[in-house]
Amino acid sequence: MTSPVVQRVVVVSDKDPLGLHIRPAEQFVRLAMKFTSEIEVVRESLRVDGKSIMHMLTLGAEPGAELRLEAQGDDAEQAVAALARFIENGFVNDQTECPSNG
Amino acid sequence: MKFVDFINRSAIRTNMEADSKEDVIRAMTSSLMEAGKIAEDQYEGIVEAILKREELGSTGIGRGVAVPHTKHPSVHELVGAVAVSDEGVDFDSLDGEKVHLLFLLISPPDRPGDHLRALENISRQLRDDTFCRFLKQSKEPPDVWTLLEEADNNQFGA
Numbered sequence: 001m002t003s004p005v006v007q008r009v010v011v012v013s014d015k016d017p018l019g020l021h022i023r024p025a026e027q028f029v030r031l032a033m034k035f036t037s038e039i040e041v042v043r044e045s046l047r048v049d050g051k052s053i054m055h056m057l058t059l060g061a062e063p064g065a066e067l068r069l070e071a072q073g074d075d076a077e078q079a080v081a082a083l084a085r086f087i088e089n090g091f092v093n094d095q096t097e098c099p100s101n102g
Numbered sequence: 103m104k105f106v107d108f109i110n111r112s113a114i115r116t117n118m119e120a121d122s123k124e125d126v127i128r129a130m131t132s133s134l135m136e137a138g139k140i141a142e143d144q145y146e147g148i149v150e151a152i153l154k155r156e157e158l159g160s161t162g163i164g165r166g167v168a169v170p171h172t173k174h175p176s177v178h179e180l181v182g183a184v185a186v187s188d189e190g191v192d193f194d195s196l197d198g199e200k201v202h203l204l205f206l207l208i209s210p211p212d213r214p215g216d217h218l219r220a221l222e223n224i225s226r227q228l229r230d231d232t233f234c235r236f237l238k239q240s241k242e243p244p245d246v247w248t249l250l251e252e253a254d255n256n257q258f259g260a
Contacts, residue, residue, distance in 0.1 A: 017214045018214045018217060018218060019214075019218050020218075021217065021218055021221060022159075022161050022163065022169060022171075022221065023158060023159055025163075026159055026160070026163075026196060027159075029196065030196070052164055053162075053163040053164050053196060054163045054164045054165060054167070054225045054228060054229060055225070055229070057163060057221045057222060057224070057225035058222060058225045058226040058229060059222070060218055060219065060221070060222030061218075062215065062218055
């Protein structure tokens, strides 16, 4: 039995005028990798792997861009909630267990 | 945005011998200075700014590719250099892989959109395995330029 896909549409915050550049893409991927679920991000006709920095950069997501987060797996709900917060809060990771930069 | 819109043809280096992050960033910034795209008296400040950005987190984006960059008030348009390293450079990338292909970008502070468009272009084109492999195998700068032009003309997947 496959688990359902959890989805949520988010709008890229304008707190960072650059949008989803390398640093937030890396932070997004680090956060996504903490979950076992498969994570994909969709912008219009483009669908990418949420656990790849290179993929995330292809979205070219400027402030105001609409992205659909999709997760499938045991922790899909938590993954989508955490990633949506990260995008909507202007790339601030509010998780206390956030890993420090290695 | 296309590669030819921001990569300087004279600032392409292959067979890079620099094997540390700082050395390769210095060599690439020098190539932009020699190409006349940045002023000599700005060189050190630009290198420092790029290194400082690396301290915030690696600009390695996976698949052996890195995009070291900074904003700098001395440039009035986005300028970019390319380097290919056979040996690879340790860049602290998230995926742990050494970096063999580098795109160095310097953008004017008042044009944030251009930086994002350049990143979008680089990452979209490099998702194509063939293009990525051919670039890393390039032995001479003109080979790199030809590949970038071909990518601009949609001759690879993407």
